[in-house]
Amino acid sequence: xxxxxxxxxxxxxxxxxxxxxxxxxxxxxxxxxxxxxxxxxxxxxxxxxxxxxxxxxxxxxxxxxxxxxxxxxxxxxxxxxxxxxxxxxxxxxxxxxxxxxxxxxxxxxxxxxxxxxxxxxxxxxxxxxxxxxxxxxxxxxxxxxxxxxxxxxxxxxxxxxxxxxxxxxxxxxxxxxxxxxxxxxxxxxxxxxxxxxxxxxxxxxxxxxxxxxxxxxxxxxxxxxxxxxxxxxxxxxxxxxxxxxxxxxxxxxxxxxxxxxxxxxxxxxxxxxxxxxxxxxxxxxxxxxxxxxxxxxxxxxxxxxxxxxxxxxxxxxxxxxxxxxxxxxxxxxxxxxxxxxxxxxxxxxxxxxxxxxxxxxxxxxxxxxxxxxxxxxxxxxxxxxxxxxxxxxxxxxxxxxxxxxxxxxxxxxxxxxxxxxxxxxxxxxxxxxxxxxx
Numbered sequence: 001x002x003x004x005x006x007x008x009x010x011x012x013x014x015x016x017x018x019x020x021x022x023x024x025x026x027x028x029x030x031x032x033x034x035x036x037x038x039x040x041x042x043x044x045x046x047x048x049x050x051x052x053x054x055x056x057x058x059x060x061x062x063x064x065x066x067x068x069x070x071x072x073x074x075x076x077x078x079x080x081x082x083x084x085x086x087x088x089x090x091x092x093x094x095x096x097x098x099x100x101x102x103x104x105x106x107x108x109x110x111x112x113x114x115x116x117x118x119x120x121x122x123x124x125x126x127x128x129x130x131x132x133x134x135x136x137x138x139x140x141x142x143x144x145x146x147x148x149x150x151x152x153x154x155x156x157x158x159x160x161x162x163x164x165x166x167x168x169x170x171x172x173x174x175x176x177x178x179x180x181x182x183x184x185x186x187x188x189x190x191x192x193x194x195x196x197x198x199x200x201x202x203x204x205x206x207x208x209x210x211x212x213x214x215x216x217x218x219x220x221x222x223x224x225x226x227x228x229x230x231x232x233x234x235x236x237x238x239x240x241x242x243x244x245x246x247x248x249x250x251x252x253x254x255x256x257x258x259x260x261x262x263x264x265x266x267x268x269x270x271x272x273x274x275x276x277x278x279x280x281x282x283x284x285x286x287x288x289x290x291x292x293x294x295x296x297x298x299x300x301x302x303x304x305x306x307x308x309x310x311x312x313x314x315x316x317x318x319x320x321x322x323x324x325x326x327x328x329x330x331x332x333x334x335x336x337x338x339x340x341x342x343x344x345x346x347x348x349x350x351x352x353x354x355x356x357x358x359x360x361x362x363x364x365x366x367x368x369x370x371x372x373x374x375x376x377x378x379x380x381x382x383x384x385x386x387x388x389x390x391x392x393x394x395x396x397x398x399x400x401x402x403x404x405x406x407x408x409x410x411x412x413x414x415x416x417x418x419x420x421x422x423x424x425x426x427x428x429x430x431x432x433x434x435x436x437x438x
Contacts, residue, residue, distance in 0.1 A: 253287025
């Protein structure tokens with residue numbers, strides 16, 4: 001008879017999870033201009049702010065969303081109930097052919113305030129260095145938890161994106177602001193606030209030179225270009241690219257916050273570029289809208305916009321890695337969109353359409369035009385979200401490289417890398433408009 005030896009293993013607990021510490025005892029209230037108020041408690045900076053209240057359906061990557069310059073001036077409501085469970089990483093990386101100096105989308109939090117149903121009291125991740133609450137307090141960003149984000153989201157869906165005020169501390173007991181007291185950030189040129197003020201270079205040893213007009217570029221856009229061995233020169237949003245365009249093999253227009261109507265200077269300059277320049281041009285989000293407006297399309301404000309990492313789009317045309325008829329799942333963050341007109345401007349055609357609301361998700365130059373221009377409303381670089389369309393960066397850089405060498409286009413193969421000298425890529429976090437107690 002054999003004896004069964006039972007080996008008892010020690011039980012492991014989540015001892016590596018770090019306690020974020022209790023949220024502050026300060027009361028907080030989110031007031032909407034449409035009349036509703038939501039009472040909770042503060043876990044961020046002890047101050048009150050105004051902003052545009054929007055929601056995001058993304059399940060992960062709250063750190064990337066909060067540092068996205070496209071959220072400038074906005075009170076960001078997360079529909080996912082629990083936020084903060086994996087903490088916040090050290091936001092610093094090397095600056096070389098693989099990275100651009102920051103791990104997130106900019107050097108600091110860009111949204112005006114944060115609204116969550118339940119902030120995590122513990123966080124656990126091998127890259128985490130602090131809690132979400134600590135990060136918000138250190139960054140002087142107010143935040144509220146303990147509110148019904150589902151109810152807020154339904155209101156924003158039904159009524160549309162609305163202005164709001166997050167009142168913290170003593171302000172929480174004060175009456176809601178009068179209608180005329182709410183601040184509308186879209187009245188300001190937010191792009192000018194987040195764009196670089198001086199040109200700078202990344203990966204200067206790359207074998208193809210691409211200029212980036214910075215309307216509020218996410219770091220992962222720049223990262224996606226340098227990892228494909230592009231030498232990138234980042235320019236202010238209203239820089240006169242036409243005066244230096246012969247130095248470059250391609251032009252990229254980035255994402256950005258607010259109303260594209262504030263960027264008519266860039267639209268006029270790009271129209272001249274498109275008329276006189278034959279090299280590849282690619283735009284994302286705000287850059288897509290600028291391309292469309294330069295082509296003759298109008299832009300309009302959507303009811304509540306599309307913000308999340310699960311937006312399906314249908315490809316209406318083929319180009320590079322994109323195949324007509326296929327549905328791609330995309331990451332999006334936009335309040336404005338291009339008008340779908342019939343007929344389309346001469347030399348242009350729709351590229352993508354949103355499967356949920358039929359909004360224009362992309363345009364491209366026609367084959368007959370002889371141009372190589374694309375614009376997409378979604379974010380191929382994701383961060384976070386699906387990577388269905390990431391190869392659009394490979395397609396673009398391949399077009400730039402082939403145009404430079406006058407060779408047939410090849411969109412497959414490994415990325416080349418190169419060594420660069422460091423250059424700081426920093427973006428100042430959003431200045432907040434502080435509410436003064438009556």
